[in-house]
Amino acid sequence: MKILVCLSNVPDTTSKITFTDNNTKFNTAGVQFIINPYDELALTKALEITEKQGGSVTTITVGLAETEPSIRKGLAIGATDAVRVNAEATDAYFVAEQIAAYAKGEGFDLILTGREGIDYNSGQVAGILGEMLGLPSVNVITSIEIENDVATMERDIDGGREKVSCKLPLVASAQKELTEPRIPNMRGIMAARSKPLKVVEATGSEKNSATVAFDLPPAKSGVKLIAPEDAASLIGILHNDIKII
Amino acid sequence: MNVLIFAEQIDGHFKKSTFEAITYGNDIAKTTAGQTIAAVLGKVDNAHLSELANYGADKIIHVNNDKLNAFVPEAYAKVVAEIASKENASVMVISNTYTGKSIAGRVAAKLKAGIASGVISAPDTALGFKVRRGVFSGKAFADVNITSSIKVLAITPNTFDIKQDAKAANITEMTADVSDSDFVTNIIELNRVTGKIPLTEAEVVVSGGRGLKGPENWHLIEDLATALGAATACSKPVSDMHWRPHSEHVGQTGITIKPNLYIAVGISGAIQHLAGVSSSKVIVAINKDPEAPFFKAADYGIVGDAFEVMPKIIEAAKALHH
Structure with a gap:
């Protein structure tokens, strides 16, 4: 089983988000970067599969050199080797194009991504990648079992869940319940230092979208407190005053 | 410009987010002198189909193929992209639901279209084609300019009001060029909680x-x-x-x-x-x-x-x- 896992380098969930350069750039000052939590689940699941059935897990990241600590962490968790496409991850289409260019001809049986990056939240890499490689894409999977060359997966759908089966190779995106993330141990961290991390240059066409500015949500004007003994009046306020219920 | 809306349905019924998408697409079509076209895949009766005309659909394209009663993203994306090309759509509107998200990327790749998902604003077409979307999981917004000739927009549910714009229901039945090989995923079991609000x-x-x-x-x-x-x-x-x-x-x-x-x-x-x-x-x-x-x-x-x-x-x- 040859698995490719797409790893994205994102700000830690506790980060306060601010911008610089007249609100055109994300301010990375003082921000801790981590492996995107959904990608971490994808990686752990890939390792669980190869530990059972044998095989290798390669990670791929589209990002500049500063993303390497997260890539090394992926290797410490247990990936066999890693690839970094030396370009800034600007939009889902571009990222998928880079991953497709690398994956083509590599013969991966399974390509896993996270459900979405917690930074740009597009959730589109799996679908675009699947289309570019001519592979099925199964979004938001919460379980996967592989037998011979068929994967049986559960996935979230609007208002419910479904169980699907699909022949390998395929692309799937990891949803929260897929597994629990793994913490790298000391042996893994030591081993990661000498595992191969290949850097390749970006290829492909011009980008078809660009972020031109960022903005922050307007601050709330201040909370109006209701005394606990008057709690029932909340309903009156919501119904009569602001007419929201 | 012509706008194609993927009109998502569940068991023959449209969702609120579908009507939001029709209104959203209709607003773009109206300001750019184009047509508002809705694509419906799978079995939906005429009474329900014509609901889309109430919110501004000039044309309702219905692909009633039994195979499409099950939602298989690969087949759906193929049919939707085919309709977009046939109808000369410059903008494709899809709800950013699990269903919509499963096809948006595939449709974009087929049409070589730039894509923005989680969209929360109407496009600003004064200089290019700019939309606002949510980023950093709700902590911020990004204004994205899409430069490709075709644009795919996955719009956030519960963001846009539904507006009446009644038109005569113009329903076109279409046969799609799908074969068994397009149905690469088999649905083994489907559990949807009914009567509960998503x-x-x-x-x-x-x-x-x-x-x-x-x-x-x-x-x-x-x-x-x-x-x-x-x-x-x-x-x-x-x-x-x-x-x-x-x-x-x-x-x-x-x-x-x-x-x-x-x-x-x-x-x-x-x-x-x-x-x-x-x-x-x-x-x-x-x-x-x-x-x-x-x-x-x-x-x-x-x-x-x-x-x-x-x-x-x-x-x-x-x-x-x-």
């Missing part, structure tokens, strides 16, 4: 946190939700402890929602939780800790014990509809 589409959400002390106390959340016709949600610790299913977890690593009203009970308001709910129009926080960060992000607050406060609120909510 979280992302709910106008009112009542949510509980650790302050409720245990799953046995969730009737406080559920009773208020029932009285208000609301969906229920929870914080991350609550789903991590399996008090509630993961599908109810709202926040940065859960679901991002933007209801009209979000009532948070016994949730402190960590930055990760606020990220997922801060776009709600009105936020009510109920917490016994006056220092809870949620009070800084809320419009209304009650500093009090949920077990004393909630029964009073539930009673008042029940009385509202009597």
Whole structure:
């Protein structure tokens, strides 16, 4: 089983988000970067599969050199080797194009991504990648079992869940319940230092979208407190005053 | 420019988010002198199909192929992209639901179209084609300029109003060029909770946190939700402890929602939780800790014990509809 896992380098969930350069750039000052939590689940699941059935897990990241600590962490968790496409991850289409260019001809049986990056939240890499490689894409999977060359997966759908089966190779995106993330141990961290991390240059066409500015949500004007003994009046306020219920 | 809207349906019925998408697409078509075209895949009867004309669809293209009654993203994307090309659509509008997200990327790749998802604004076409979308899981917005000739927009449910713009129902039945090889995933089992409001589409959400002390106390959340016709949600610790299913977890690593009203009970308001709910129009926080960060992000607050406060609120909510 040859698995490719797409790893994205994102700000830690506790980060306060601010911008610089007249609100055109994300301010990375003082921000801790981590492996995107959904990608971490994808990686752990890939390792669980190869530990059972044998095989290798390669990670791929589209990002500049500063993303390497997260890539090394992926290797410490247990990936066999890693690839970094030396370009800034600007939009889902571009990222998928880079991953497709690398994956083509590599013969991966399974390509896993996270459900979405917690930074740009597009959730589109799996679908675009699947289309570019001519592979099925199964979004938001919460379980996967592989037998011979068929994967049986559960996935979230609007208002419910479904169980699907699909022949390998395929692309799937990891949803929260897929597994629990793994913490790298000391042996893994030591081993990661000498595992191969290949850097390749970006290829492909011009980008078809660009972020031109960022903005922050307007601050709330201040909370109006209701005394606990008057709690029932909340309903009156919501119904009569602001007419929201 | 012609706008094609993927009109999502479940078992022959359109969802609220579908009508939002029609209105959204119709607004673009009207300002750019184009046609509003809706694509419907799978079995839907004429009475339901013509509903789309009420919100501005000039043309309703219905592909009634038995195979398409099951949602298989690869086949759906193929048919939708084919219709987009045939109809000369410059803009493709898709709801950013699980269903919509499963095809949006594939459609974009087929049409070599730039894509923006989680879109929360109408396009600004004064200089190029600019839309606003949510980023950093609700903590910020990004203005994205799409430069390709065809654009795919996956719009956030509960963001755009539904507007009436009645037109004569013009329904075209179309046969699609799909074969068994397009149905690469087999659906073995499908479980949909019926009669429950999906979280992302709910106008009112009542949510509980650790302050409720245990799953046995969730009737406080559920009773208020029932009285208000609301969906229920929870914080991350609550789903991590399996008090509630993961599908109810709202926040940065859960679901991002933007209801009209979000009532948070016994949730402190960590930055990760606020990220997922801060776009709600009105936020009510109920917490016994006056220092809870949620009070800084809320419009209304009650500093009090949920077990004393909630029964009073539930009673008042029940009385509202009597």
